[in-house]
Amino acid sequence: MDADLCDVLVIGAGITGLHQLHSLLTAGFRSRLLKAGTGVGGTWYWNRYPGARFDSESSSYGYFFSPELRDEWNWSEEFAGQPETEHYLNLAADQLGLRPFIVLNSRVASATYLEDEAWWEVATTTGVAHSRTCAHPRPGSTASPRSRPPCSARRSCR
Numbered sequence: 280m281d282a283d284l285c286d287v288l289v290i291g292a293g294i295t296g297l298h299q300l301h302s303l304l305t306a307g308f309r310s311r312l313l314k315a316g317t318g319v320g321g322t323w324y325w326n327r328y329p330g331a332r333f334d335s336e337s338s339s340y341g342y343f344f345s346p347e348l349r350d351e352w353n354w355s356e357e358f359a360g361q362p363e364t365e366h367y368l369n370l371a372a373d374q375l376g377l378r379p380f381i382v383l384n385s386r387v388a389s390a391t392y393l394e395d396e397a398w399w400e401v402a403t404t405t406g407v408a409h410s411r412t413c414a415h416p417r418p419g420s421t422a423s424p425r426s427r428p429p430c431s432a433r434r435s436c437r
């Protein structure tokens with residue numbers, strides 16, 4: 280038996296992955312979250328181009344299940360910019376006690392189900408992990424690193 284065997288491996292530390300990790304830990308599952316970059320935030324970690332911000336009210340975004348976070352946090356703008364949202368998700372990771380369960384710099388390259396062991400073998404940039412189940416809440420379509428707005432927001436794609 281693999282001593283580090285998880286019940287569930289969560290892939291990606293955006294707002295969805297962090298919530299999923301919290302829910303799994305709360306329910307008593309042995310879980311880890313694998314995260315490609317050096318920090319949490321998903322979309323709000325990767326997209327750092329000038330002017331990156333919410334297009335819906337920031338007050339509609341967040342972990343409303345946590346009274347502590349709800350009480351402590353106030354958005355400074357109606358449509359907050361990327362740094363503030365990234366800050367919120369970092370605060371959430373701290374307050375919800377998620378840090379010890381997050382493996383940074385760990386991009387998942389492949390996941391193979393091994394019938395005999397009845398577990399997933401997950402190859403990452405930091406090694407191999409084993410888990411009964413894998414959860415990839417979102418492949419991160421808006422989380423590709425961007426240093427400037429996507430083509431549609433620029434005059435030319437050249």
Ligand SMILES: Cc1cc2nc3c(=O)[nH]c(=O)nc-3n(C[C@H](O)[C@H](O)[C@H](O)COP(=O)(O)OP(=O)(O)OC[C@H]3O[C@@H](n4cnc5c(N)ncnc54)[C@H](O)[C@@H]3O)c2cc1C
Nearest residue numbers: 291293294295315321322333334335386387417419421422
């Ligand atoms: C500029 C901008 C403005 C936005 N405004 C709003 C808004 O106003 N309201 C709103 O609701 N939404 C908005 N969004 C959408 C936003 O993406 C979502 O709200 C939300 O942040 C998505 O969170 P997520 O956790 O589901 O996915 P993501 O934040 O995309 O996180 C997925 C994570 O998975 C990681 N990952 C993917 N593949 C792997 C792998 N193989 N191994 C390890 N890690 C992996 C990615 O690196 C990423 O960190 C906006 C997005 C952008 C870019």
